[in-house]
Ligand SMILES: NC(=O)c1ccc[n+]([C@@H]2O[C@H](COP(=O)([O-])OP(=O)(O)OC[C@H]3O[C@@H](n4cnc5c(N)ncnc54)[C@H](O)[C@@H]3O)[C@@H](O)[C@H]2O)c1
């Protein structure tokens with residue numbers, strides 16, 4: 001039987017652990033706080049992150065990383081992207097040498113511009129055939145309640161991708177494989193930045209025309225960055241690209257879209273941060289994505305204004321007018 005450890009018992013870590021369990025994989029989820037592990041083990045509920053969602057008997061939780069990691073064939077990482085490097089430094093001595101390390105995260109590291117698979121490689125020394133990514137349009141509460149969903153398991157080693165696929169495919173969660181790790185990661189991370197902008201537009205009272213504009217031009221800038229970083233452009237038409245962008249930008253469950261919506265409705269940045277209890281990756285990643293775009297000479301106008309609003313005090317009205325007053329252009333996908 002395949003054994004998996006899920007490191008991080010937030011909303012997606014808990015959900016993905018349930019998916020693995022439902023797929024017949026033996027799984028232990030590792031929490032930081034004892035009360036979360038206790039609630040999962042004894043009440044069969046993650047009372048903080050997924051209240052009201054029944055968790056299966058066989059899903060075990062611990063606060064001891066060694067207990068979770070010992071003997072694991074798959075190690076799934078589900079912590080906030082900006083904390084991965086520090087978390088991995090602590091877990092590294094405990095990682096089984098042959099385990100596949102799977103990033104479930106959707107962010108870019110601030111200050112380095114590294115994708116999560118790169119942070120994993122740098123921190124653990126694992127080779128590319130042991131590093132994978134799972135991404136797609138997966139809103140935790142929907143998947144945790146077994147609503148039909150799908151994701152992509154990406155690894156440069158197709159066999160490893162197939163092993164992950166087998167470990168988490170259930171009657172309600174369909175998993176495809178891909179070898180384009182870069183594309184799948186960029187799709188997941190940059191859509192969070194676009195979702196912040198869509199949320200702002202929604203909060204301002206704008207409707208579906210504006211949302212469709214931002215999603216479509218957002219996809220164009222994701223694809224441009226992807227091309228510069230060597231991704232396969234077809235990935236962006238798939239679940240980890242368009243799929244995740246549509247899911248996040250459309251859903252009131254999205255933390256990123258909700259964060260933007262609160263700003264659009266008139267909250268200050270500080271007030272919005274204060275009411276956001278879970279991880280809205282796009283806030284910090286907007287700046288990291290922009291750094292990456294500048295390094296590779298890629299134009300990303302939506303990302304640019306989102307980063308300016310999140311980090312440099314630009315007002316929302318100035319951001320909107322900057323986007324709408326750009327020079328006239330022909331429309332070409334990715335241009
Ligand atoms: N929630 C979703 O619907 C969803 C779906 C797919 C992917 N993701 C991605 O999964 C990753 C994890 O997201 P999540 O939704 O589980 O987040 P969350 O905020 O619900 O949980 C984060 C978890 O990380 C833990 N953690 C470990 N070290 C931490 C630290 N130093 N600071 C703060 N928390 C720390 C927290 O205790 C918590 O268990 C993100 O990159 C997110 O984009 C989320």
Ligand SMILES: O=P(O)(O)OC[C@H](O)CO
Nearest residue numbers: 136137138139254255256
């Ligand atoms: O809640 P968000 O905004 O982090 O989005 C969750 C998932 O990434 C959607 O696929």
